[in-house]
Amino acid sequence: xxxxxxxxxxxxAAPIEGVHEALRExxxxxxxxxxxxRVEALPRGEGRRYRFLWRSRLGYRLRFEARVTxxxxxxxxxxxxRGDLEGLGRWTLDEAQGITRVRYLWRVRTTPRWMNLAAxxxxxxxxxxxxxxxxxxxxxxxxxxxARLLAAGRV
Numbered sequence: 001x002x003x004x005x006x007x008x009x010x011x012x013a014a015p016i017e018g019v020h021e022a023l024r025e026x027x028x029x030x031x032x033x034x035x036x037x038r039v040e041a042l043p044r045g046e047g048r049r050y051r052f053l054w055r056s057r058l059g060y061r062l063r064f065e066a067r068v069t070x071x072x073x074x075x076x077x078x079x080x081x082r083g084d085l086e087g088l089g090r091w092t093l094d095e096a097q098g099i100t101r102v103r104y105l106w107r108v109r110t111t112p113r114w115m116n117l118a119a120x121x122x123x124x125x126x127x128x129x130x131x132x133x134x135x136x137x138x139x140x141x142x143x144x145x146x147a148r149l150l151a152a153g154r155v
Contacts, residue, residue: 001086001109002119006130007155010102010138014147016095019102020074022141023091026050026066032144034136037061047079057129060115084112099150104134 012019022028027050030036035055042049048068055061064083071077077091087108094101110116110126119126131154138152 001111002116002123003109004106004126004130006104006106006127006134008104008106008131008134008138008153009155010104010141010152011150012100012102012138012142012145012147013098013150014100014142014145015098016074016093016100018145018147019100019141020077020093022144023093023102024071024073024077026052029137032140034140035133036137054133057132058125081108084110084115086111102138103155106130 022032026039027041029039035057036052037055038051038053040051042051042065046067049065051063051065053061053063062084064081064085066079066081066089068077068079075093079089081087081089085108088105089108090105092103092105110119115126134154135152138149141147142149
Protein backbone atom coordinates (compact mmCIF):
# COMPACT_ATOMS: atom_id res chain seq x y z
CA UNK A 1 0.00 0.00 0.00
CA UNK A 2 1.12 3.54 -0.71
CA UNK A 3 0.98 5.94 2.26
CA UNK A 4 0.07 9.61 1.97
CA UNK A 5 0.02 12.40 4.52
CA UNK A 6 -1.46 15.75 3.57
CA UNK A 7 -2.06 18.84 5.67
CA UNK A 8 -4.26 21.51 4.12
CA UNK A 9 -4.99 24.95 5.52
CA UNK A 10 -7.95 27.15 4.63
CA UNK A 11 -8.64 30.64 5.96
CA UNK A 12 -12.15 32.02 5.59
CA ALA A 13 -13.66 35.35 6.60
CA ALA A 14 -16.54 33.57 8.32
CA PRO A 15 -17.59 32.69 11.86
CA ILE A 16 -16.35 29.33 13.11
CA GLU A 17 -19.90 28.14 13.83
CA GLY A 18 -20.96 28.47 10.18
CA VAL A 19 -17.83 26.75 8.89
CA HIS A 20 -18.25 23.93 11.40
CA GLU A 21 -21.93 23.52 10.54
CA ALA A 22 -21.09 23.11 6.85
CA LEU A 23 -18.31 20.60 7.55
CA ARG A 24 -20.37 18.49 9.94
CA GLU A 25 -22.99 17.84 7.20
CA UNK A 26 -21.15 15.71 4.59
CA UNK A 27 -24.38 14.79 2.78
CA UNK A 28 -24.58 18.44 1.68
CA UNK A 29 -20.95 18.70 0.51
CA UNK A 30 -21.75 17.69 -3.11
CA UNK A 31 -23.79 20.92 -3.36
CA UNK A 32 -20.62 22.99 -3.03
CA UNK A 33 -17.58 20.68 -3.40
CA UNK A 34 -16.69 19.98 -7.05
CA UNK A 35 -15.52 16.41 -7.60
CA UNK A 36 -17.63 14.94 -4.82
CA UNK A 37 -20.20 12.88 -6.70
CA ARG A 38 -22.21 11.43 -3.84
CA VAL A 39 -22.39 11.10 -0.07
CA GLU A 40 -24.76 8.68 1.59
CA ALA A 41 -25.50 8.59 5.32
CA LEU A 42 -25.29 5.04 6.64
CA PRO A 43 -27.12 3.55 9.61
CA ARG A 44 -25.51 4.69 12.84
CA GLY A 45 -23.34 2.27 14.70
CA GLU A 46 -20.54 3.66 16.76
CA GLY A 47 -20.56 7.22 15.43
CA ARG A 48 -22.01 8.83 12.32
CA ARG A 49 -21.08 6.97 9.14
CA TYR A 50 -21.02 8.04 5.49
CA ARG A 51 -20.23 6.50 2.13
CA PHE A 52 -18.35 8.81 -0.28
CA LEU A 53 -17.81 8.68 -4.04
CA TRP A 54 -15.23 11.15 -5.38
CA ARG A 55 -14.10 11.72 -8.94
CA SER A 56 -10.52 12.94 -9.04
CA ARG A 57 -9.15 15.61 -11.34
CA LEU A 58 -7.36 12.76 -13.14
CA GLY A 59 -10.65 10.94 -13.81
CA TYR A 60 -10.37 7.96 -11.46
CA ARG A 61 -12.97 7.40 -8.76
CA LEU A 62 -12.44 6.81 -5.06
CA ARG A 63 -15.00 5.08 -2.85
CA PHE A 64 -14.72 4.84 0.89
CA GLU A 65 -16.71 4.91 4.09
CA ALA A 66 -15.98 7.32 6.91
CA ARG A 67 -16.96 6.86 10.54
CA VAL A 68 -16.86 9.90 12.80
CA THR A 69 -14.76 8.88 15.79
CA UNK A 70 -14.45 12.23 17.53
CA UNK A 71 -16.40 15.48 17.38
CA UNK A 72 -15.95 18.54 19.57
CA UNK A 73 -18.11 21.34 18.17
CA UNK A 74 -17.08 23.72 16.75
CA UNK A 75 -13.38 22.85 16.84
CA UNK A 76 -12.85 19.23 15.77
CA UNK A 77 -14.25 16.50 13.55
CA UNK A 78 -12.26 13.30 13.15
CA UNK A 79 -13.09 10.19 11.15
CA UNK A 80 -11.55 6.90 10.18
CA UNK A 81 -11.93 5.81 6.57
CA ARG A 82 -12.09 2.39 4.93
CA GLY A 83 -12.35 1.45 1.27
CA ASP A 84 -10.18 2.64 -1.63
CA LEU A 85 -8.47 4.75 1.03
CA GLU A 86 -7.83 3.68 4.61
CA GLY A 87 -6.74 5.90 7.44
CA LEU A 88 -7.71 9.11 9.18
CA GLY A 89 -9.17 12.50 8.35
CA ARG A 90 -9.21 15.32 10.92
CA TRP A 91 -10.76 18.79 10.61
CA THR A 92 -9.44 21.27 13.21
CA LEU A 93 -10.96 24.75 13.37
CA ASP A 94 -10.09 27.92 15.26
CA GLU A 95 -11.19 31.53 14.95
CA ALA A 96 -9.56 34.86 15.59
CA GLN A 97 -11.04 38.26 14.74
CA GLY A 98 -13.74 36.82 12.48
CA ILE A 99 -11.31 34.66 10.48
CA THR A 100 -11.75 30.90 10.72
CA ARG A 101 -8.71 28.78 10.12
CA VAL A 102 -9.45 25.24 8.96
CA ARG A 103 -6.66 22.67 9.12
CA TYR A 104 -7.26 19.30 7.50
CA LEU A 105 -5.04 16.30 8.15
CA TRP A 106 -5.51 13.43 5.70
CA ARG A 107 -3.34 10.43 6.56
CA VAL A 108 -4.31 7.54 4.32
CA ARG A 109 -3.03 4.62 2.31
CA THR A 110 -4.41 3.45 -0.99
CA THR A 111 -5.86 -0.05 -1.32
CA PRO A 112 -6.65 -0.51 -5.05
CA ARG A 113 -3.96 -2.66 -6.61
CA TRP A 114 -3.61 -0.41 -9.66
CA MET A 115 -2.99 2.65 -7.48
CA ASN A 116 -0.34 0.86 -5.43
CA LEU A 117 1.41 -0.45 -8.54
CA ALA A 118 1.28 2.98 -10.20
CA ALA A 119 2.28 4.97 -7.10
CA UNK A 120 6.05 4.93 -7.67
CA UNK A 121 5.54 6.55 -11.10
CA UNK A 122 2.47 8.74 -10.66
CA UNK A 123 2.62 9.73 -6.99
CA UNK A 124 3.21 13.41 -7.93
CA UNK A 125 -0.02 13.33 -9.97
CA UNK A 126 -1.97 11.79 -7.07
CA UNK A 127 -0.58 14.53 -4.79
CA UNK A 128 -1.48 17.25 -7.31
CA UNK A 129 -4.99 15.82 -7.66
CA UNK A 130 -5.51 15.83 -3.90
CA UNK A 131 -4.41 19.46 -3.57
CA UNK A 132 -6.56 20.52 -6.53
CA UNK A 133 -9.60 18.84 -4.95
CA UNK A 134 -8.94 20.54 -1.61
CA UNK A 135 -8.60 23.95 -3.26
CA UNK A 136 -11.89 23.38 -5.07
CA UNK A 137 -13.45 22.47 -1.71
CA UNK A 138 -12.20 25.68 -0.09
CA UNK A 139 -13.54 27.79 -2.96
CA UNK A 140 -16.86 25.96 -2.89
CA UNK A 141 -17.22 26.31 0.87
CA UNK A 142 -16.52 30.04 0.65
CA UNK A 143 -19.22 30.43 -2.03
CA UNK A 144 -21.62 28.29 0.02
CA UNK A 145 -21.10 30.46 3.10
CA UNK A 146 -21.04 33.74 1.17
CA ALA A 147 -17.61 34.31 2.70
CA ARG A 148 -14.26 35.49 1.41
CA LEU A 149 -11.60 32.80 1.01
CA LEU A 150 -8.36 34.32 2.28
CA ALA A 151 -6.09 31.31 1.78
CA ALA A 152 -6.18 27.72 0.61
CA GLY A 153 -3.05 25.67 0.41
CA ARG A 154 -0.91 22.95 1.81
CA VAL A 155 1.27 23.12 4.85
